[in-house]
Amino acid sequence: MLTGSIVALITPMDSKGNICKIxxxxxxxxxxxxxxxxxxxxGTTGESSTLTPEEHHYLVLQTIDFSQGKIPIIAGTGANSTGEAILLTKKIENTGIAACLTVTPYYNKPTQKGLYQHFKSIAESTNIPQILYNVPTRTGCDILPETVIKLSRIHNIIGIKEATGDLSRVYQIKKKVQKDFILLSGDDNTALDFIQLGGDGVISVTANIEAKKxxxxCDLALNKDFSNARLINSELTPIHKALFLExxxxxxxxxxxxxxxxKRNNLRLPLTQLSKNSKNIINKVINKSHIIM
Structure with a gap:
């Protein structure tokens, strides 16, 4: 199972704005x-929406290559077009990918019936395990628990990244899916509570800079040692918050x-550089947390 702390990896870029292999x-x-x-x-943190299809494929292959089979790789393959999502998915078949993370189709605002058909069509086009990705604040589209439960009956839809921050979703989904259906938080700030309520882990932004903690x-929480997990989470909370100042x-x-x-802090438009005020705040949080690489 894909559980515990899973990183939503950033995409490093060089001075020319190309993917930086080093x-x-x-x-x-x-x-x-x-x-x-x-x-x-x-994924979202990896600036997928600004990458070309060729870069998307290249980045997946490079990540698999550099991981040397030592850590599972999940590829973001979502799109607001069902056909495009299927193409992105099929292009990475037979690459050794562990699963696909498929976001709800943004901008279109489909009905729950449309969402069901969208994910069903993608799943039926491939044998790669599929993880649903629900992030309404980004997409303007919310896949409701009853639709998730229905989709969980499709053999290769194995889990969901639930990024609403609504902790009641854990119970609503968990009570009606098979035990091996994976529930992952998409919100660092509530991830510990999510696990305590029955979740299996988190796809984390914070893990980009605080992987070990x-x-x-997550390991402590999954082993039900919540008192020690909370001690660590109290150290992580300022970082969770600082990383979402913008x-x-x-x-x-x-x-x-x-x-x-x-090597470089390069982003692609329409994303712009961090403001001076946010830099000062994050710098203070990093120093106070004694993050050393």
């Missing part, structure tokens, strides 16, 4: 050394650069 390899090595359980590449916190991944990419995990 920094990518360094990031993957960092996560393999610090007990991250899996890597999500080309996130992994340890739209993700603007803050976390700057923090990763500041800590030397990536």
């Amino acid at each position: 920094s990518l390899k360094k990031l993957i090595t960092y996560h393999m050394q610090n007990n991250t359980k899996a890597i999500v590449t080309v 996130m992994a340890t916190m 739209p993700n991944p603007i803050p976390v990419k700057w923090a990763a650069w500041k800590l030397g995990l990536i």
Whole structure:
């Protein structure tokens, strides 16, 4: 099972705005050394919406190559067009990918029936395990628990990244799905509570710069040692909050650069550089948390 601390990996870029292989390899090595359980590449944090289809495919293949089979790789393959999502998915078949993370189709505002048919069509086009991704604040589209439950009956839909921050969703979904259906939080700030209510882990932004603590916190929580998990989470909470002072991944990419995990802090428009005020706040949080790479 894909459980525990899973990183929503940033996409490092060089001085020309191209994918930086050197920094990518360094990031993957960092996560393999610090007990991250899996890597999500080309997700929201990975700036998937600004990458070309060719870059998308290249980044997935490079991530698989650099991981050397030592850590599962999950690829973001969602799109607001069902046909495009199927093409992105089929293109990475037979690459060794562990699963696909498929976001709800943004902008279209489909009905629950439309969402069901969208994910069903993608799942039926491939044998790659599928993880649903629900993030209404980004997409303007909310896949409701009853639709998730219905989709969970499709053999290769294996879980959901639930990023609403609504903790009641854990119980609503968990009570009506099979025991092996994976429930992952998409919200670092409530991830510990999510696990305590029956979730299986988190796809984390914070893990980009605090991989070991996130992994340890999740492991403790999954082993029901919530008192020690909360001690670690109390140290992580200021970081969770600081990394969302501006739209993700603007803050976390700057923090990763500041800590030397990536060579350059380059983003693609329409994302812009972190403001001076946010830099000062994040810098103070990093120093207070004694994050050293």
